[in-house]
Amino acid sequence: MSxxxxxxxxxxxxxxxxxxxxxxxxxxxxxxxxxxxxxxHQGLIEYILxxxxxxxxxxxxxxxxxxxxxxxxLSYLKDHISPEFEGELQREAVxxxxxxxxxxxx
Amino acid sequence: MNALxxxxxxSEGLNKKLRRHKAAKNFFGKASLIAHDLRQKSSRLLAGxxxxxxxxxxxxxxxxxxxxxxxxxKTESTADALKRxxxxxxxxxxxxxxxxxxGKIEAAILAATGLSAKAVLDGQTLNxxxxxxxxxxxxxxxxxxTLLEHDDEQIxxxxxxxxxxxxxxxxxxxxxxxxxxxxxxxxxAQTLYLPNWNTDFxxxxxxxxxxKILVVNPANGTAVVTVxxxxxxxxxxxxxxxxxPETMKALNLHKGPRKGLVLFLFLDDxxxxxxxxxxxxxx
Numbered sequence: 001m002s003x004x005x006x007x008x009x010x011x012x013x014x015x016x017x018x019x020x021x022x023x024x025x026x027x028x029x030x031x032x033x034x035x036x037x038x039x040x041h042q043g044l045i046e047y048i049l050x051x052x053x054x055x056x057x058x059x060x061x062x063x064x065x066x067x068x069x070x071x072x073x074l075s076y077l078k079d080h081i082s083p084e085f086e087g088e089l090q091r092e093a094v095x096x097x098x099x100x101x102x103x104x105x106x
Numbered sequence: 107m108n109a110l111x112x113x114x115x116x117s118e119g120l121n122k123k124l125r126r127h128k129a130a131k132n133f134f135g136k137a138s139l140i141a142h143d144l145r146q147k148s149s150r151l152l153a154g155x156x157x158x159x160x161x162x163x164x165x166x167x168x169x170x171x172x173x174x175x176x177x178x179x180k181t182e183s184t185a186d187a188l189k190r191x192x193x194x195x196x197x198x199x200x201x202x203x204x205x206x207x208x209g210k211i212e213a214a215i216l217a218a219t220g221l222s223a224k225a226v227l228d229g230q231t232l233n234x235x236x237x238x239x240x241x242x243x244x245x246x247x248x249x250x251x252t253l254l255e256h257d258d259e260q261i262x263x264x265x266x267x268x269x270x271x272x273x274x275x276x277x278x279x280x281x282x283x284x285x286x287x288x289x290x291x292x293x294x295a296q297t298l299y300l301p302n303w304n305t306d307f308x309x310x311x312x313x314x315x316x317x318k319i320l321v322v323n324p325a326n327g328t329a330v331v332t333v334x335x336x337x338x339x340x341x342x343x344x345x346x347x348x349x350x351p352e353t354m355k356a357l358n359l360h361k362g363p364r365k366g367l368v369l370f371l372f373l374d375d376x377x378x379x380x381x382x383x384x385x386x387x388x389x
Contacts, residue, residue, distance in 0.1 A: 003148045004141065028110070030220045030389055034142055034379075035113040041141035042120040049127045057129030061139065067151065068144040103112045 005064075005073040006044055009090040012036060012097050018106050036100050043096040044089065051081045051088075143381050184387055187218035189327030196324040198367060200237040200346050208235065211369060215322065219329060220389040221380065223320045223371035230313060232295050235371055237346025239293075239321065240339055241354045241364035247274040247289045248281045258290070259351030259360070270297070270337040271315050291382040292335025293319050294348030295370065299341065318373040318380060321349060323357040323366060329385040330356045331373065346370075356384040 019032045045064075049057055063073055077085045125131040133139050182190075191214040195207070203211065208225035215223045225235045243265040244256045251273075253264045269292070274285035297303060297314050316333040323329070330353050339345045347370050349357065359366040373380055380389065 037141045046124045061133045068148040
């Protein structure tokens with residue numbers, strides 16, 4: 001089970017390992033990891049809102065706020081965007097991770 | 107440009123893009139939808155349902171790689187790390203920490219939680235950093251607030267007076283998630299007994315108002331990020347600090363005498379990145 005409903009679609013291991021190996025203080029590394037997490041999160045939420053009809057935005061964000069882990073959030077998106085949306089979201093996650101890696105000069 | 111600056115710019119750019127959606131703008135204004143806060147909330151909800159294991163509680167912990175084979179390394183929990191490192195160095199009577207003693211405790215907390223806790227911050231220091239904390243009642247958050255509107259620990263009741271800073275919000279319609287979290291995770295310190303409180307009141311009041319405080323129970327390693335929400339307790343009580351009902355529950359000090367010895371330190375968080383509530387993982 002994921003902590004955030006989309007975690008199983010995102011592989012940021014390489015970026016996090018890279019940060020772990022940087023010769024930086026631990027709190028600095030923590031900030032970098034948090035930023036990586038936040039960039040991917042904001043990117044995915046923005047992508048979802050682009051694809052989801054504005055009429056459903058409020059419901060989706062309310063449900064996300066109430067239960068961020070809930071796998072039903074993906075079902076909701078599949079119902080209201082497309083049955084293939086999970087794959088689309090995974091592809092968007094790959095793009096976002098690539099952007100982060102580029103920013104980190106990996 | 108270093109990595110931190112580049113990523114910060116990237117994050118800001120995405121946030122700006124996100125806020126172009128009307129609903130997102132509203133949500134990111136009134137509620138915390140940032141990844142870190144959602145992860146903490148999610149962990150708490152799942153833990154409450156008994157669904158989390160060590161890996162779920164450490165979303166940013168990654169497997170150590172040996173050659174090409176990934177191995178999951180069992181890591182010590184934050185509470186266990188705090189208990190192991192703080193119990194041997196924390197005084198077990200109310201005390202104002204000496205600089206070297208404070209340094210050791212601050213280093214242990216940083217290593218276990220990633221949090222920069224300080225006995226002295228911006229030249230300010232409390233009369234105690236170690237002391238007894240007592241179970242406080244809920245505070246009224248806005249005019250007309252009632253006990254029934256508090257969603258947890260209603261058994262605590264509501265304090266008859268207001269907190270030292272008055273209401274958290276001027277009215278129910280102006281009551282925000284930030285106000286809600288501040289009351290839920292508030293702590294109390296004896297600012298009124300500071301030697302310069304009366305002579306430097308205006309400056310000190312503004313500095314201490316909602317100042318972030320890390321409260322740690324060294325006996326069990328639980329830690330909670332709080333804000334100073336009230337002044338007290340009175341000296342005659344024999345206690346040096348107070349905690350909201352939820353804070354005391356998180357510290358496992360809400361039963362029996364509802365009192366216990368804790369470490370009480372400022373958090374150095376000028377950009378307000380550290381979320382309020384129990385510390386369950388290294389930040």
